[in-house]
Amino acid sequence: MSSTWGKAFRVSTFGESHGGALGVSVEGCPPLLKLSAEEVQRDLDRRRPGQSRLTTTRSEADRVQILSGLFEGKTLGTPIGMLIPNTDARPEAYEHLRSVYRPSHADYSTEAKYGIRNWQGGGRASARETAARVAAGAVARKLMAEAEGVEVLAWVARVHEIEAEVDRSSVALGDVEGSPTRCPDRAAAELIAEAISKARRNGDSLGGIVECVARGVPPGLGEPVFDKLDAELAKAVISLPAAKGVEIGSGFSSAAMTGAEHNDPFEPGPDGRPRTLANRSGGIQGGISNGEDVWLRVAFKPTATISSPQKTVDSSGEAVTLRAAGRHDPCVLPRAVPVVEAMICLTLADHWLRQRAVSALHRPQAG
Numbered sequence: 001m002s003s004t005w006g007k008a009f010r011v012s013t014f015g016e017s018h019g020g021a022l023g024v025s026v027e028g029c030p031p032l033l034k035l036s037a038e039e040v041q042r043d044l045d046r047r048r049p050g051q052s053r054l055t056t057t058r059s060e061a062d063r064v065q066i067l068s069g070l071f072e073g074k075t076l077g078t079p080i081g082m083l084i085p086n087t088d089a090r091p092e093a094y095e096h097l098r099s100v101y102r103p104s105h106a107d108y109s110t111e112a113k114y115g116i117r118n119w120q121g122g123g124r125a126s127a128r129e130t131a132a133r134v135a136a137g138a139v140a141r142k143l144m145a146e147a148e149g150v151e152v153l154a155w156v157a158r159v160h161e162i163e164a165e166v167d168r169s170s171v172a173l174g175d176v177e178g179s180p181t182r183c184p185d186r187a188a189a190e191l192i193a194e195a196i197s198k199a200r201r202n203g204d205s206l207g208g209i210v211e212c213v214a215r216g217v218p219p220g221l222g223e224p225v226f227d228k229l230d231a232e233l234a235k236a237v238i239s240l241p242a243a244k245g246v247e248i249g250s251g252f253s254s255a256a257m258t259g260a261e262h263n264d265p266f267e268p269g270p271d272g273r274p275r276t277l278a279n280r281s282g283g284i285q286g287g288i289s290n291g292e293d294v295w296l297r298v299a300f301k302p303t304a305t306i307s308s309p310q311k312t313v314d315s316s317g318e319a320v321t322l323r324a325a326g327r328h329d330p331c332v333l334p335r336a337v338p339v340v341e342a343m344i345c346l347t348l349a350d351h352w353l354r355q356r357a358v359s360a361l362h363r364p365q366a367g
Contacts, residue, residue, distance in 0.1 A: 003124075005236070008353035009143075011136040011346060016118055017126030018089040024082050024132040026069070026139050028353060031077030033143055040064050040082065040138040046177075046338040047134045054180050054196045055329050060088050064135055082135045086128075091120035099315040100322055104304035111315075127241040127332065130339045137342025140349035150348060154212035154340045156183040156333045157297065160195055164188035168213045168295055182337045200330035205303035207242075208333045210340045212296055214348060217283060219273065219291035220359070221351040228287025229294075229351060236343040237298045242332050245299035249282025294348075298340055300332050 004012040008028050015022030041064055048062040049055055062084050069080030097119050101108040106125035110117040117123065144150035155176045157164050164185035175184035181196070183189040192208075199206045222229025230248045237246050254262050262280055269275035269291075276292055283294035305328040312322050329335060 005239075005346060006350040008357075009140060009346065009350040011133070013129060013132035013136070015084075015086075015129065015132060016123040017086075017121035017128035018091040018094070018118075019086060019123075021083050021085045022129060022132045023084065024136045026080040026082070026136050028350075029069070029075050029077070029080060029139055029143060030353075031075055033075040033146060034073055035070060035075055035080075035139060035142055036073060037064055037066050039142055040066070040135050043134050043138040043141070043338050043342065044084070044131060047131060047335055049329075049335070054193060054331065055335055060086065062131055080139060082132075084131050084135060089121075094120045097324070100320060101312055101314070102304060102322065102324060103310050103312050104301075125241065127329075127335075130240065130342075133346070134338055134342045137338075137345045140345035141341070143349050144345060144352060147352065148216055148218050150214060150216040152212065152214045152341050152344050152348070154210050154337045154344075156181055156192065156337060157209045157211040159183075159192040159208035159331060159333055160206045162188055162191045162195060164192075166211070168211065169293070171213075176337065180334060182334045196331045203307035204330070205306050205328075206331040206333075207244075207300050207302040208331065210298045210300065210333060210336050212298070212340050212344055214283070214294040214344055217289050217291070217294050217348060218352075219289055220355050221289040221348065222284065222287045223354075224287050227351075228284070229289055229347075230282070230284045230287060232347050232351065233294070233296060233344065236347045237296070237340055240298070240300075240336070240339055240343065242300045242303065242336070243298055244301045247297045248284060249295065250280040251282075251297065254280065294344075296344075298336075300336055303329055303332055 003014060004010060010027040011024060013024045044062045044064055049060050065083045067081040067083055069076055069078050106122060107117060110125060141152060153171065153173060155166060155171060157166060164183050166184050171184050176182050179189040181189045181192045183192055196206060233248065234246045237243055250262065264276040264278050264280050266274040266276060273291055279292045282296060283289055283292040305324050307324060310322050312320060314320050
């Protein structure tokens with residue numbers, strides 16, 4: 001089972017939803033980067049369960065412990081080990097699922113692959129595993145901010161049929177965090193909160209779209225064939241639990257455009273670099289960043305665990321009716337925001353480090 005991400009900035013995670021802890025090892029982070037547990041904790045606090053009435057009732061503080069890789073507040077260049085204990089695990093709450101395959105979950109497919117599965121909350125297939133990703137993403141975020149001034153910000157752009165109106169060029173963290181929905185459009189945020197609450201009361205769940213922008217990304221990140229930056233970003237976010245689709249730049253809407261409509265003319269930029277007029281490419285052309293904002297949208301399906309009765313089968317092949325119990329989010333979107341940011345940060349950090357090796361080859365040498 002692969003639980004490792006990246007080539008130059010490598011992340012390996014471990015832990016199950018109702019095990020003792022979640023953890024992550026980060027390799028490749030350069031030395032002398034100022035980093036604190038508080039900076040990592042900031043992102044974990046935005047992801048943790050139980051933060052509002054719109055999320056799961058599971059109450060986890062998600063207090064990170066940095067075990068290695070730091071000395072006197074700076075990275076050593078050695079592996080950074082981080083641990084996030086599970087303090088509110090209740091594996092007994094999932095006893096009724098021991099031999100039942102939950103619809104749209106990984107229960108059956110995991111057992112078909114490995115011949116065994118952790119039925120206590122889904123094990124590694126649970127969205128609980130993303131806490132380790134967020135911890136690693138916080139390190140990548142700090143690296144990219146310090147090295148290039150990159151800012152990565154995501155928000156809820158849609159829940160079910162409610163679409164927000166957000167200016168991606170000016171939206172700020174305060175706008176996103178101003179509502180427990182993490183939707184910067186206040187009118188839409190109120191409707192989204194009502195819709196999520198109604199779905200929970202009805203024993204149902206909702207899906208939606210998270211949008212993300214990365215500002216200050218330098219040109220030159222990504223590679224022209226298999227490791228295109230857009231391909232790597234797509235893989236990063238589609239690896240998240242419940243993620244089912246991704247658009248980069250104009251995405252699917254470009255299929256309805258002509259070349260004249262979609263092509264993005266260049267103009268001289270204030271720093272001497274070419275700038276595009278509309279950024280329909282989402283900051284990536286030919287698989288390589290062009291210096292514009294990188295932006296994308298990620299579609300998340302409705303949470304699979306619902307309390308309404310559902311038809312399924314058990315491990316003996318018998319038809320049963322399941323009314324799932326346990327604690328779950330009626331909509332993953334608000335808590336998915338920092339997780340999407342984390343995967344974008346990890347991808348950018350990995351390709352930034354890889355580009356440093358390339359740029360060193362064509363940097364003018366002292367005579």
